[in-house]
Amino acid sequence: MTIELSAGFLPLTDSAILIAARERGFAEAEGIALDLVRETSWANVRDKLAVGQFEISHALAPMPIAANLGLTPFETRLIAPMALGLGGNAITVSNRLVAEMRHQHAFEMTDARGAGEALARVVRTGQAEGRKRLQFGVVHPFSGHNFELRYWLGASGIAPDSDIEIVILPPSLMADALASGQIDGYCVGEPWNSVGVASGAGRIIATKSSIWASSPEKVLAVREDWAEENMGTLHALLRALYRSAEWCGQPSNHSELAALLSLPNYLGQPSSVILPALDGSILGDAGSAASSDFFQPHARAATFPWQSHALWFYSQMVRWGYVDHTAGHAEMARRSFRPDIYRSALAGTGVPVPSANSKVEGALTRTTAVGASSQFLYLGPDGFFDGAVFDPDRLDAYIDSQKP
Amino acid sequence: MNEPLPSVLIIDENATRASIIEAGLSAAGHTRVTVINEMHGIAAKIALHAPDVIVIDLENPNRDMLESIFQLSRAVKRPIAMFVDRSDKEAMQSAIDAGVSAYVVDGLRQERVKSILDMAISRFNAFSRLERELEEARGALEERKVIDQAKGLIMKSRGVDEATAYKLLRKAAMNGNRKIADVAESLVMSARLLGDGDE
Numbered sequence: 001m002t003i004e005l006s007a008g009f010l011p012l013t014d015s016a017i018l019i020a021a022r023e024r025g026f027a028e029a030e031g032i033a034l035d036l037v038r039e040t041s042w043a044n045v046r047d048k049l050a051v052g053q054f055e056i057s058h059a060l061a062p063m064p065i066a067a068n069l070g071l072t073p074f075e076t077r078l079i080a081p082m083a084l085g086l087g088g089n090a091i092t093v094s095n096r097l098v099a100e101m102r103h104q105h106a107f108e109m110t111d112a113r114g115a116g117e118a119l120a121r122v123v124r125t126g127q128a129e130g131r132k133r134l135q136f137g138v139v140h141p142f143s144g145h146n147f148e149l150r151y152w153l154g155a156s157g158i159a160p161d162s163d164i165e166i167v168i169l170p171p172s173l174m175a176d177a178l179a180s181g182q183i184d185g186y187c188v189g190e191p192w193n194s195v196g197v198a199s200g201a202g203r204i205i206a207t208k209s210s211i212w213a214s215s216p217e218k219v220l221a222v223r224e225d226w227a228e229e230n231m232g233t234l235h236a237l238l239r240a241l242y243r244s245a246e247w248c249g250q251p252s253n254h255s256e257l258a259a260l261l262s263l264p265n266y267l268g269q270p271s272s273v274i275l276p277a278l279d280g281s282i283l284g285d286a287g288s289a290a291s292s293d294f295f296q297p298h299a300r301a302a303t304f305p306w307q308s309h310a311l312w313f314y315s316q317m318v319r320w321g322y323v324d325h326t327a328g329h330a331e332m333a334r335r336s337f338r339p340d341i342y343r344s345a346l347a348g349t350g351v352p353v354p355s356a357n358s359k360v361e362g363a364l365t366r367t368t369a370v371g372a373s374s375q376f377l378y379l380g381p382d383g384f385f386d387g388a389v390f391d392p393d394r395l396d397a398y399i400d401s402q403k404p
Numbered sequence: 405m406n407e408p409l410p411s412v413l414i415i416d417e418n419a420t421r422a423s424i425i426e427a428g429l430s431a432a433g434h435t436r437v438t439v440i441n442e443m444h445g446i447a448a449k450i451a452l453h454a455p456d457v458i459v460i461d462l463e464n465p466n467r468d469m470l471e472s473i474f475q476l477s478r479a480v481k482r483p484i485a486m487f488v489d490r491s492d493k494e495a496m497q498s499a500i501d502a503g504v505s506a507y508v509v510d511g512l513r514q515e516r517v518k519s520i521l522d523m524a525i526s527r528f529n530a531f532s533r534l535e536r537e538l539e540e541a542r543g544a545l546e547e548r549k550v551i552d553q554a555k556g557l558i559m560k561s562r563g564v565d566e567a568t569a570y571k572l573l574r575k576a577a578m579n580g581n582r583k584i585a586d587v588a589e590s591l592v593m594s595a596r597l598l599g600d601g602d603e
Contacts, residue, residue, distance in 0.1 A: 170465035
């Protein structure tokens with residue numbers, strides 16, 4: 001018997017696991033017919049999940065947390081039983097701004113600290129000369145993009161809400177907005193950085209992986225009540241997506257994956273602008289030693305929904321004033337990510353799954369073997385560029401330390 | 405006596421569809437209806453018109469931007485609640501099926517919004533139906549053209565008149581259990597491939 005599941009996705013490279021699950025037969029092998037529906041906004045994804053047009057969706061990692069904290073229009077509870085990879089974003093700025101940054105301070109694309117220093121000097125010069133504030137675009141307030149951009153700015157001595165301005169724009173319009181001078185830079189998922197570079201609108205100045213190594217980005221979002229009523233189906237789906245992630249992570253499959261994603265009903269962009277994020281060549285020469293760091297769909301527990309990731313996003317939602325910090329809110333945020341479901345789904349498959357639900361973020365400076373359900377599992381590096389450490393057991397202290 | 409009907413802002417990059425909704429609302433007695441087809445500077449436009457209800461199509465990629473404008477109430481003086489009626493799942497469902505969403509200024513009574521949303525839903529559905537019909541009409545026209553071309557080819561190569569050419573075409577279609585237009589299309593295509601279809 002085949003079970004039909006309707007899944008929403010946005011045309012982004014990190015929808016790869018869902019697309020390959022359908023196109024390479026991993027879903028079918030688990031008895032699931034995956035109907036993939038391309039969406040134009042995250043608001044549509046949220047609405048269609050809420051009314052049940054979608055059973056599952058590609059979603060921004062903070063979206064289920066925001067939904068459960070009552071920060072979105074619907075009272076629908078969403079959970080993330082799986083992550084859809086690590087990394088995959090970058091910050092692109094206009095040619096004019098990159099020239100000015102380099103003039104102020106030399107830096108490489110994998111050097112978030114250097115790029116931050118250069119931008120801070122440009123911002124201070126601009127303030128001294130009374131120039132208009134720089135504008136940066138992100139796709140959604142509750143997105144990894146918004147929070148990693150803000151983290152990077154904050155740690156570089158730039159106040160995101162007063163020294164510059166952050167505006168919301170759809171990913172597909174970012175490159176045009178940059179080219180027309182409407183914005184000065186943007187933080188977005190691939191392929192929209194590569195599209196901006198290919199169109200000549202700007203240059204990549206920093207990557208998500210250089211701001212926070214092995215950091216969370218998209219998740220699989222499902223309604224909590226749907227998950228409870230369809231746990232068997234959800235388990236089968238997670239197994240299918242795990243196998244798909246494994247396939248996506250194989251370097252020998254990258255060209256085929258890029259070709260698949262480039263189809264008009266998926267990303268509709270040339271595979272030549274999609275491939276660099278998959279094979280790491282987006283990092284240029286600097287990235288050859290660390291090419292799997294830019295976007296990682298499988299290795300290093302890339303699909304495990306760490307509750308420490310949920311809590312970090314929560315800490316940033318508190319930091320930037322989206323929600324008040326209470327023990328209840330923190331618990332709600334933590335429980336939005338469901339490693340227990342992930343673990344049950346993969347039990348008996350021999351796949352190594354982390355034994356813990358949370359980890360200290362920023363503790364690993366290099367790839368390290370850790371305890372897992374079976375075999376060894378390699379994690380990290382997972383450091384923040386400024387050397388700070390996030391210990392989910394010391395959430396209050398972390399939130400306090402980030403107060404202005 | 406009656407309080408004035410709520411003011412409505414329609415955001416739709418499809419100008420035809422927007423004007424269809426506008427016409428419907430005017431006919432229902434709404435005097436304060438504004439249509440915006442262009443997203444540029446949307447925050448300022450919303451602040452200027454201060455609408456009670458905002459109707460937007462779901463294909464518009466700028467919904468996330470619009471919602472963030474509502475969150476930053478600096479741009480919009482009055483708080484805007486999000487979707488029409490969170491408790492009325494059926495209304496939400498039919499709006500989403502029709503491809504439309506609405507945002508309402510906080511505190512506006514639901515029954516005053518319902519008729520606006522119902523109008524938007526029915527006009528969106530009517531528009532989709534029209535588009536489908538237009539698509540079919542266009543398809544029919546294409547079929548007509550290709551059948552004419554095929555008839556011309558048969559007339560030329562067999563030296564027969566138009567009626568006979570059509571009969572031959574119909575016979576081939578019946579024998580192959582295919583549509584006449586499909587047979588005509590393959591004929592025109594193969595003629596083109598063989599270099600004989602130039603007109």
